[in-house]
Amino acid sequence: MLTAIGLDDRHEAAYRALVAVGAADVADLARRLTLGVQDTERALQGLERQGLAARSSARPGRWVAAPPAVALGALLTRQRHELERAELAAALLAREYRAAAAEPAVHDLVEVVTGASAVAQRFLQLQLGAAEEVCALVTGAPVAVTAPENEAEEQAAGRGVRYRVVVERAVLDLPQALGGLTEALGRGERVRMADRVPTKLVVADRSLAMVPLTSHSAEPAALVVHASGLLELLAGLFESVWREALPLRLNTDGAAEEVPDGPDGTDLEVLSLLLAGLTDASVAKHLDLGLRTVQRRVKRLMELAGVTTRLQLGWHAYERGWVTRGRPD
The missing domain is CATH 1.10.10.10 (Winged helix-like DNA-binding domain superfamily/Winged helix DNA-binding domain)
Structure with missing residues (x-):
């Protein structure tokens, strides 16, 4: 719980144990933490550097915990200041970026990303950077990131980012596909199915899109498209496929069910x-x-x-x- 202010699990456990007993020597604390004496001493020294523990002047060899309200309050205040400085730096960088992008050159509107690792990283960044909505067309076998590896989707959805996804029917035959779709529907994502999807595509907030490049080489590659007419075209492609696709439901056995294509x-x-x-x-x-x-x-x-x-x-x-x-x- 205290990782946000810079304490790892070992330091937090040591501090909590010290708070609970008030004062303890290294050997006693090591027994409580089920750690070696050297590891316990290093943890106490780390707490000392952060102002969370001190050597007892009245009882040599024993350690005492600093009052949490004072010591943790100081760490929280320092962390807030650091976050404020980071937010200010991010705002300044964003302003510089917008100024530079006010009149973007043609070559700045499209990035070519090459290599499985680079494609995967850009794909995850695109979702983590989304603030409102991610739209995706999913076809066949994954290029660089499998559904279980796409941790960014769960994180973004957890922040309230809406997901609209159209999956090609063939995707349902892939291993773990139904499990991933079940989780997506459980998070409130809207999923539809089509017999065929023209291409893989991800659009974030209608401001950034990613589409794979057809390549004769074995190395995956993709285009990252910034705000432009091309981006509007890709967003329009998604909406066209979305309108024609059918909402997907999964029954209690995990099998896919299509909602009828018209009202009764x-x-x-x-x-x-x-x-x-x-x-x-x-x-x-x-x-x-x-x-x-x-x-x-x-x-x-x-x-x-x-x-x-x-x-x-x-x-x-x-x-x-x-x-x-x-x-x-």
Whole structure:
């Protein structure tokens, strides 16, 4: 818990033990920590350098803990100052970067990354740097990073970054693919499936994209695309594939299930009543459905349409002809 202020597990354990007993000699503390005497003494010396422990002047050979409120408070204050300086340096660098990129040269809009290690590092950085959304097209076998190795995805999703992913059907046959998709769905990521995906692609915050390069060599390579018309084209490609793909669900056995590609009769009734101006509660009462059932059906309709608001759903309903269909027999 104290790693954030520079204490490793051994130093933290030694400090906690010293706080618990108030004062102890090296041998006693070593027994409590199940460490060797030399390792315990080195840990105490490390605590001494950070002001967390001191040799007892009243009882030679014994060590005492510094009061946590004072000693840890000082370390926290120092850490805050260091973070503030780092944030200031990052802000200044970002300002310099924006100034230099205000009129970017053509060759600055695209980076060529070569080698499995470099491609993997850039792929992970792209996700860790995302603030709002990561969109991805996933095909076939991985180029540089497998699903279990993609720790950045879990970290970014944990920070609240939204993920929209379209996977090619063939991906489901890869080892550990279903396990990875189950975890992604469990984190709240939106996953769709298509028979075929045109290319691997990752777009972060619509400001940066990464796409593999077709190469005759065995060495993986990729293009990293910055804000430009090319980036807009790649983002548009993702949205096009996303709209045509079907939402993916996994049943209790871990098998993939596709959501039907259109609304059923009850969905159409719900939709028509909502477009007529009824509230969710009124629709539920009119159709003799539960309120939560109506809301679940609306959410599913939004997923089918690939939209995030009910206003967009109404527009897509007219575009797709949903509101003009009759209820199936």
